[in-house]
Amino acid sequence: MSNMQLCSTGLLAFLVILPHFCWSQYAAPPGDQIWEVEGEIGLVTTMLQDKGLVDILDESRSRKIIRVGLKNSIDVKFILLQHKLTYKILVKDLASYLKEKDGKTIKTRSITCTDLSCPQPLSDAYMTLDQIEWYLKELNISHSSRVNVTSIGKSIEGRDIWLVHIRPLKCRVDGAVWIEAGIHAREWIAPAVILQLIPKLLEDCSRIGYLDIFIVPMANPDGYLYSWTTNRLWRKNRRINNNTSQVGCDGVDLNRNWDYKFGLFASSNPCSETFHGASGFSEPETKALSDAMIAVSRDYNLLMVMAFHSYGQFILHPWGWSTEEAPDTPMMISRATLWANATKKRYGTVYKVTSTTVGLYAASGATDDWAKAVLQVKYSYTVELRDEGTEGFVLSPNQIVPSSEEVWDGMKILLTAVGPGDYIYL
Ligand SMILES: *[C@@H]1O[C@H](CO)[C@@H](O)[C@H](O)[C@H]1NC(C)=O
Ligand SMILES: *[C@@H]1O[C@H](CO)[C@@H](O)[C@H](O)[C@H]1NC(C)=O
Ligand SMILES: *[C@@H]1O[C@H](CO)[C@@H](O)[C@H](O)[C@H]1NC(C)=O
Ligand SMILES: *[C@@H]1O[C@H](CO)[C@@H](O)[C@H](O)[C@H]1NC(C)=O
Ligand SMILES: *[C@@H]1O[C@H](CO)[C@@H](O)[C@H](O)[C@H]1NC(C)=O
Ligand SMILES: [Zn+2]
Numbered sequence: 001m002s003n004m005q006l007c008s009t010g011l012l013a014f015l016v017i018l019p020h021f022c023w024s025q026y027a028a029p030p031g032d033q034i035w036e037v038e039g040e041i042g043l044v045t046t047m048l049q050d051k052g053l054v055d056i057l058d059e060s061r062s063r064k065i066i067r068v069g070l071k072n073s074i075d076v077k078f079i080l081l082q083h084k085l086t087y088k089i090l091v092k093d094l095a096s097y098l099k100e101k102d103g104k105t106i107k108t109r110s111i112t113c114t115d116l117s118c119p120q121p122l123s124d125a126y127m128t129l130d131q132i133e134w135y136l137k138e139l140n141i142s143h144s145s146r147v148n149v150t151s152i153g154k155s156i157e158g159r160d161i162w163l164v165h166i167r168p169l170k171c172r173v174d175g176a177v178w179i180e181a182g183i184h185a186r187e188w189i190a191p192a193v194i195l196q197l198i199p200k201l202l203e204d205c206s207r208i209g210y211l212d213i214f215i216v217p218m219a220n221p222d223g224y225l226y227s228w229t230t231n232r233l234w235r236k237n238r239r240i241n242n243n244t245s246q247v248g249c250d251g252v253d254l255n256r257n258w259d260y261k262f263g264l265f266a267s268s269n270p271c272s273e274t275f276h277g278a279s280g281f282s283e284p285e286t287k288a289l290s291d292a293m294i295a296v297s298r299d300y301n302l303l304m305v306m307a308f309h310s311y312g313q314f315i316l317h318p319w320g321w322s323t324e325e326a327p328d329t330p331m332m333i334s335r336a337t338l339w340a341n342a343t344k345k346r347y348g349t350v351y352k353v354t355s356t357t358v359g360l361y362a363a364s365g366a367t368d369d370w371a372k373a374v375l376q377v378k379y380s381y382t383v384e385l386r387d388e389g390t391e392g393f394v395l396s397p398n399q400i401v402p403s404s405e406e407v408w409d410g411m412k413i414l415l416t417a418v419g420p421g422d423y424i425y426l
Helices: 003-023 043-050 070-082 094-107 129-142 189-203 221-229 284-299 329-347 367-375 397-418
Strands: 033-037 054-058 064-068 087-091 147-154 160-166 176-181 212-216 302-310 314-317 352-355 379-385
Touching (some): 043 054, 129 160, 129 189, 129 221, 160 189, 176 189, 176 284, 189 212, 189 302, 189 379, 284 367, 302 367, 314 329, 329 379, 329 397
Parallel strands (some): 176 212, 176 302
Antiparallel strands (some): 033 064, 033 087, 054 064, 314 379
16 A cells, blocks of 8 residues: 555544544642652552552652552651651642643644654654554554554453554564553553554564564553543553542552462552452453463464563563562573663663562562463563653653664664574574
């Protein structure tokens, strides 16, 4: 199909979905604040999170950044005082802070679709769920010889979870890679970067072209939509839990719901941001993702699994549930270091290479641990994208392009290195 045809379809689709663009609200529940707890090693804030009283936004440093709802703020204040912890209020009114940020980004937004730029994922704005779906369906048509977009199942609210299969450009050498993004709703930069990688992968003529690449750009569509319409800092899926009279007690943390060491280091409290759900794979999203991954690992030689999150700038390897070394740890570290070195080159962005438990915290039920333990993939990673906390989850859209460029630098090296590079040189 020619560019011309593609772009006229593209323009039409944009006209249809344009009205939705206006409901980006960057909303937050009234009274939510952001606090910084000083000198806290994590025990107290983790306990507060398990009780469903706070939402820990940044665990990667000694001072903890937490989100506190209006109705919990007195309890949290009291418990911090009991533990002789001091805090300061970083954001007094999250809702107006987000609104102001939103106003700034929307004004610079432009929607254009020309022969040359169409169809491409937006690079100057975060895409709505509708726009993402439109792009994926366009891609499926415009690149039908290499791309197959299929639904691997439905979310709890009945939305499709899309899998993009990019077939090898060159003769197949039986190596596949799985990339996941968007399992945590508020981490908008992750799907944005992964969407940017799709055209880069399709235009690439290097040895990466020998691989089968499977991409889920949006693993938690319901949560993502909710983070646009209702609560910008929503993390979980949208399961309605049993005791739902309280705000924030819905949803399951999908990255604690994978059925390996289930429930060991995650909260059993539905009001917690890290609620692991009723049982391993209780959620349709994780069930769909894992079933599709099992199918890929049965039909292909699955070499690597990467799950993209934000923020903190890490490339993490298993385990999340234990400080023990996972199999292939030296090789995982070596390849992750290649990635981190290449990613740093362009803009100097430093990504730390470490295991989840050692570098961050103990957490069970994540994609990377399950892929390592159950599918036994050699290379299994969780990437925490930009930044290191300046903007955190509400990273400005002008970070989409540089983040994608540096991640692409890393991916080119990593995909070449983990691929069956040896016999590609035959
Ligand atoms: C796309 O993938 C689906 C599901 O695996 C498969 O049934 C279908 O034949 C594929 N289509 C193409 C054109 O490869
Ligand atoms: C993508 O195209 C294939 C045929 O090439 C089709 O089987 C599949 O249903 C399409 N996917 C979507 C999401 O439209
Ligand atoms: C809901 O509340 C009841 C009574 O407080 C409690 O026994 C039950 O465990 C709660 N359910 C969940 C899923 O937390
Ligand atoms: C909610 O209650 C139902 C019925 O009692 C139970 O099957 C389900 O596991 C509960 N959900 C959660 C998240 O506890
Ligand atoms: C990464 O960069 C560091 C510092 O420049 C260097 O010592 C190391 O050998 C590099 N590692 C890899 C795997 O490229
Ligand atoms: Zn995450």
